[in-house]
Every structure is written in C-alpha cells, then in structure tokens.
Amino acid sequence: MTQDSARLSDRVSRRKFLSTTAVLGAAGLAGCGGSSDGGSDGSASDGSSGDGSSDGSQAAEGDTETATGGSDTSLLTAEGSSTVYPISNKGSSYWNSNAPPSDGEYWGSNEEGSVPGWDEIETDMLLADYFASQFGFEPTEQRSQAPFQTTVGLSHSGTGCQAVVDGLVDIGNSSGPITAELGWSEEKRDNTVVDNVVGRDGQPVVVSKDVSDAGVSQLNGDQIRQIFQGEVDNWNELDGVDYDKEIYVIGRAEGSGTDTSFRLNMLGDADASMEVDTRQGQNQQVAQLVSQNEGAIAYMALAFTSDQVLPIAIDFEGTLYEPDPDAEHTIFDSDYPLNRDLHMYTLIEEDNPDGGGRDRREAAFMNMFLTQFGQTVFVEQNNYIPLPTSDLEEFRSRLEPLKE
Amino acid sequence: MPTVTDGERTGLQTRARRQAERFRDFVDDTSPEALVTMTVIAVSLLAAFVGFLLVSSLTVVPFAVFLLASGYGWFRHQEETALILTLTTTVSTLLILGLIIVFIFRESIPVVQYESATVFGVSVPGLRMFVETRWDAVASPVRYSMAPMIHGTVMVTVIATAVAAPLGVSAALFLSEIAPDVVREVVKPGVEILAGIPSIVYGFIGFTVLGPWASDQFDLSGQGTYLFVGVVVGLMALPTVVSVAEDALSSVPESMKSGSLAVGTTDWQTMTSITLPAAFSGVSAAVLLGVGRAIGETMAATVMLRGVPRLTEPLMNVFYGQETLTSLIARNYGEADGLQLDALFVAGVILFVTVLGISIGAQYIEWRMRRKLGGEV
Numbered sequence: 001m002t003q004d005s006a007r008l009s010d011r012v013s014r015r016k017f018l019s020t021t022a023v024l025g026a027a028g029l030a031g032c033g034g035s036s037d038g039g040s041d042g043s044a045s046d047g048s049s050g051d052g053s054s055d056g057s058q059a060a061e062g063d064t065e066t067a068t069g070g071s072d073t074s075l076l077t078a079e080g081s082s083t084v085y086p087i088s089n090k091g092s093s094y095w096n097s098n099a100p101p102s103d104g105e106y107w108g109s110n111e112e113g114s115v116p117g118w119d120e121i122e123t124d125m126l127l128a129d130y131f132a133s134q135f136g137f138e139p140t141e142q143r144s145q146a147p148f149q150t151t152v153g154l155s156h157s158g159t160g161c162q163a164v165v166d167g168l169v170d171i172g173n174s175s176g177p178i179t180a181e182l183g184w185s186e187e188k189r190d191n192t193v194v195d196n197v198v199g200r201d202g203q204p205v206v207v208s209k210d211v212s213d214a215g216v217s218q219l220n221g222d223q224i225r226q227i228f229q230g231e232v233d234n235w236n237e238l239d240g241v242d243y244d245k246e247i248y249v250i251g252r253a254e255g256s257g258t259d260t261s262f263r264l265n266m267l268g269d270a271d272a273s274m275e276v277d278t279r280q281g282q283n284q285q286v287a288q289l290v291s292q293n294e295g296a297i298a299y300m301a302l303a304f305t306s307d308q309v310l311p312i313a314i315d316f317e318g319t320l321y322e323p324d325p326d327a328e329h330t331i332f333d334s335d336y337p338l339n340r341d342l343h344m345y346t347l348i349e350e351d352n353p354d355g356g357g358r359d360r361r362e363a364a365f366m367n368m369f370l371t372q373f374g375q376t377v378f379v380e381q382n383n384y385i386p387l388p389t390s391d392l393e394e395f396r397s398r399l400e401p402l403k404e
Numbered sequence: 405m406p407t408v409t410d411g412e413r414t415g416l417q418t419r420a421r422r423q424a425e426r427f428r429d430f431v432d433d434t435s436p437e438a439l440v441t442m443t444v445i446a447v448s449l450l451a452a453f454v455g456f457l458l459v460s461s462l463t464v465v466p467f468a469v470f471l472l473a474s475g476y477g478w479f480r481h482q483e484e485t486a487l488i489l490t491l492t493t494t495v496s497t498l499l500i501l502g503l504i505i506v507f508i509f510r511e512s513i514p515v516v517q518y519e520s521a522t523v524f525g526v527s528v529p530g531l532r533m534f535v536e537t538r539w540d541a542v543a544s545p546v547r548y549s550m551a552p553m554i555h556g557t558v559m560v561t562v563i564a565t566a567v568a569a570p571l572g573v574s575a576a577l578f579l580s581e582i583a584p585d586v587v588r589e590v591v592k593p594g595v596e597i598l599a600g601i602p603s604i605v606y607g608f609i610g611f612t613v614l615g616p617w618a619s620d621q622f623d624l625s626g627q628g629t630y631l632f633v634g635v636v637v638g639l640m641a642l643p644t645v646v647s648v649a650e651d652a653l654s655s656v657p658e659s660m661k662s663g664s665l666a667v668g669t670t671d672w673q674t675m676t677s678i679t680l681p682a683a684f685s686g687v688s689a690a691v692l693l694g695v696g697r698a699i700g701e702t703m704a705a706t707v708m709l710r711g712v713p714r715l716t717e718p719l720m721n722v723f724y725g726q727e728t729l730t731s732l733i734a735r736n737y738g739e740a741d742g743l744q745l746d747a748l749f750v751a752g753v754i755l756f757v758t759v760l761g762i763s764i765g766a767q768y769i770e771w772r773m774r775r776k777l778g779g780e781v
Binding site: 159248250253256263270271277292295296 | 740
C-alpha cells in the first residue's frame, strides 16, 4: 500500500502540488501587493508632500518678493478621527472633483435644483476654483482639476493630532480637544496649533431594539452614570423600567477621543472610572454590536444610528433633550452636554502668512466648511450638528486676513 | 581544577591562533585589489547602516559606494565579492533582529519601572504587572496588569490546542497511513489551501455569526467568548498541524513499518507502536507550531473578543472572552500613548519570550528524539 502511494506521489508529488499552490498564492499575493503598493505610494506621496510643503515655504517666500504667481499647490493632506472623517472626506471629494456651477447636484444650480446655501454664493466659477481663488490661487477652470488636490486619511484622534504636530499632514482631524488627546497644557496648544471647529457631534446614547421595544425611551443622567460605572447590571434595576435583561454595556477604545469626552461630559471627569462589558474602537463596530445583541447600551456618533440602533432621550437636571429634531430641546442643541466640537487642527508655522496658523491652502479648504453650503452638505447631511450662525461668522472672520 | 581551565584556555588559544592563521592564509592568497574591493564593500555598507540609524541624508553616499563596489567586484572578483556579500547579508539579518529585540525591550522599560512592587522590603520592577489583576489606563489608580491578557492567551491557546491537536494528528494519521491514495492526493493539498485563508475572514465569521449565536444559546450578556475564539483559532491552526504531522508520519522509513508487519502485527498495531512513536518529534513539532499560531493569532481574536482586560470569574469560565496579549496590542496601538504604549511593548516582550521558549522546546524535543532514534527521523 505504501509502495503504491510512493508511485502515486511520484506522479503528482506533493511538492509539485505545493509549488503550484505557491505560484497561485504568489499570484494572489501579487494582486494584494498591487493594492498595498498603492497604499505605500500614498504614504510616499505624503512624505513628498512634506518635502513639497518645505519647498512651498520657499515658493511662498518667492511669492512675497514677486507678489504674483501661484501659491503652493502641493497636495493638502488631512488625517485623524473616524468621527470627523465623514465631514472631512466628503469635503475633500467635493473639492477634488471641482464641479462646475451647471452641475446642480454637487455645486451650483440648474433647472433640477441647486445646492443648499447657493443664494449666498451665486458664482459662475467651479467649486474648488471659487473657494481657492478667494485665497489667491489661480482657477483651473477645469472639472476634476482643483487648484490643489486634497486627501483625507482615516486613523484616530490622537494619531491625527500627533501627525499634524510632527508635520506629517497639514490638517489633524480630532473629535476630542488636543489638550486631552496629547496631554497638553492650554498654553502649549495656543502656541503650537490653531483649532478650526467645523461642526459639532452629539453623542447620543443608543440602545438596542429590544430595549427600546421594552419601553425604554429616556433615561436621566444619573441612570446612565450608574450603568456605565457598573452600579446596575440589569435593566429592571432602573426606576420605571420593567425589562428583565442583563445590560450589555459597550464602551469605546480606552483613551480615545470619544471615550475621553464621554467620561468628561457624562461621568464628570476625564479620568472617571468605568465598568463596561466591551470596548470597541470604531463607530461601525459599536453599531454592529448593538444591532446583533440584546440589552445593549452604547454611545456613538449620530451618523451611525439606524432602526436597530436607536437614540434615546436624556434628562439632564430637569431638561429633557430628545432625539426628535422638532422637540423643544434636542440632542442637536449646542447646550446638550454630550455635544462636542469637531476639530481640524493646523500647525502654527513660521512661514504662515500673518502667523495665523494656517497656510493659504488650509484656509481655502477650511473656508469651504464655514459656509452655509459646507455646513449643510458636509456636516448636517452626515448627521452631525451644524455650527450656529454666530460661530460661523466668527470663524470666517479669522480667515479674512489671508484672503486676496 | 586549575589544569582544566588552563587546558580550556590553551584550547581557546589554539583555536584563535588557527583562525588567525586561516585569515592570514586567505589574505595571502587573495589579490590586493580584491581585498581592497572587499574592504570597501564591507566598510561602505557599515557606514550606510550607521547613517541610516542616525537618519542622515548622507546615507545615500556610502550606499552608492557599496553598490558601485559590489558591481565592480562582481565582474572582476566574483568569488571574493560573493563571499563578502553573503557574509554581510547574514550579519545584517542578525543585526536587524538584534536591534528589534533591543528596541521592544527598551520601549517597555518605563512601564516596568512604574509597575514595581515591593516584596520583603525589596522593590522588584515589573512585579505588580503579574501579581495584580487591574488594567485601567485612564481612571486612577492607573494599572497595567498583564495577568488578564496572559490568562486570555492561555485560555485561547489551551482551547485551540484541544481542538487542533487531536483533530490534526488523527487527520494526519488517516491521510498518511489509512486513506486511499486518491483521497490523500485530493485532501492533503486541500487542507494546505485552508492554511491560506486570512485570519480576518475567520474573525469576521466569528463576530457576525458565532458571537451572536453563542450569546443566544448560552444566554450570555453580549458576545465574545474564549471558547469560540479558541475553537476558531484551533481551526485556523489545524491545516498547519495536519500538514506538518503528515510529513513527519510519512517520513518514517518504510523498512520499520514493513519489519513490524512482517512479525505479524496488524496495521493499527504498527501505527500505534511503530509509526507514531517514531514520528513523535515531528508530530509534537506540528502541535507546537499550531500552538505558536494560536498564541500569535491576532486578527480573529481582536475582532471576536470584548477588549476589556479583566479576569473571568471563575478563572476557567470560557464563556466570557476579554483580551489576549496580541489583541491588546492590536486594539490599543492607535489610541495609546505614554505608559499605555509602553505597556503594549511589555505584551510584545511577553509574546516574544513565550514564542522563543516554545521554539527552543520544539528544538529540544527534536534533538532528544534524534538522539534516541539514531537520526533517521
């Protein structure tokens, strides 16, 4: 029997098979390798954009001498929090495609409709051309060719803050204040970076569908604190709740921006202790866990709620904030305690015009978010909370000195 | 006693002298031009390495010299160039590994100092990481205990081994000794292909299907159990175990089996008393490789576990899965900074030491079996 097998093995030797598999596998890997090459290309271009910006500083010096010519048009890079990412990335996509005003859906207006906030823009320029030209860039007048390209990477708040401080990217997206993310003093923050707030994020507390069906539609601040600090284990231990189910408490990655601001705003202290059943890094994972487990409670960005993941109303010191946008007090209000600012930090550099902490590319890109158009399309349509008019006017006025 | 050390010393001295002689012979036999080329290659590569470590922009200069010298040497003195190139690549491989080891150990020093505990009046660095069980990187008291993660890794590894070892070894035995050739020729490569499925695929199935299912069936609060992570990781390690164990079993010399059959044993008796014992070292190496995979498995564990470092109650409760050493690193590297980041390096050091221990153990078993069986296996 074994001799037979020896013959058979001779015919189709295992080694031969393995080498065939290896070739196939290598081919498969080559496919993957291609895409990872793409990734490393991206990082390589990040690196070169670092070079580019230092070149750019020279170019900017040249600018001041000649007072004409284009500004630095190297790739504008941003990176950071998954919470700010939808806003930042959608803005970047709109910017890069540089839609013409006849588009109607992404920019400008036609007979089918016009973009939100168009009446305060009313231009015949292309999207990125319009915002960039205000800061001295030459319009390309060519769709898909913005005056400078933008790209947004996805990582974490802390990583984004560190990346902008290290000069790896131009804009650091963060869902928590940089003082908390990097353990800085406020003075260090003021000397190192500029805080550009582009929108607000409410952190609704969400429950799974079975909890909602059992009649839990609102909790008060103290009950939520008890749940997240492990003082109650079952839903029926809460006043006014008749649902016998163990509470499955979902927290966020230890030390993340979301985690820190929840501890600060809900538990009273950024270092408050927590007792949770699981911790997840990404909003998507939290939403998935809430939808596939019973008795779950979590907190996450509003953008990820669904009919399985339902936000509940919260009673803070007598004021009831409801998820319904038409209610008297809603979780969209700026005084809702779980609301937090969404930051795009830029580094204060010596060659920035007027020492403003933004170069012209950063200012032009940022300015897009601070219009009625930007707030509606990039912030509100992503289920975040748009900035009130007074904030918009104030933030826009800070960019004014950079305009040409 | 003194004579022994003297003898050792003279032995060392003669050996050193012999080496020096060989070196001198080599220098005498080689043309001066080739020697210069070799020296230039070695020195420029070393300079490039130092430049790289110092993040100097001039690194490119010695590296270009190295390339030029190698190119020149390859055409003029191929033998000597090949010798020096293979030598330098070997040295740099070892050097890089050494630097990585030094780095992970150095990065873990701050948290080891932070987690000092006093025993009998003596402060032992790092001890508190193993005697306390609290991990909390935010709320005071901030503690970075490794005990919960070590517990988790042990749990997952034990369950995975319990799944992979019996299944793997019996499958290997079947494929090698019992199965008809056609079955073997189809099944063995098929099993090896299974080894190529990325772990995130298993993890994703575990997260979306097994997790919620276990949560319902066992009436657990939420999902994430050591039991199912262990089962999944065991299944992932299975192809490795089957493949390596089958190789070991089929490499048992035919003469041994034939001899056994000739004295009248049945096939089964030959398997259990000749083939398996003879291939024992290879089979245990297979199981140890599987264990190594289970310990190092990251993606599936990260996705399926709860990510809250704490011990389960009681300790052998497999229905709650908290965190393993690898998933701790994978889950927290993005957010961690300061001591928390250093604590992740401690987890890396523990993994490194464990895997080192396992491979030394596997080598030792192999060495002992070889001595016992006379080197045929």
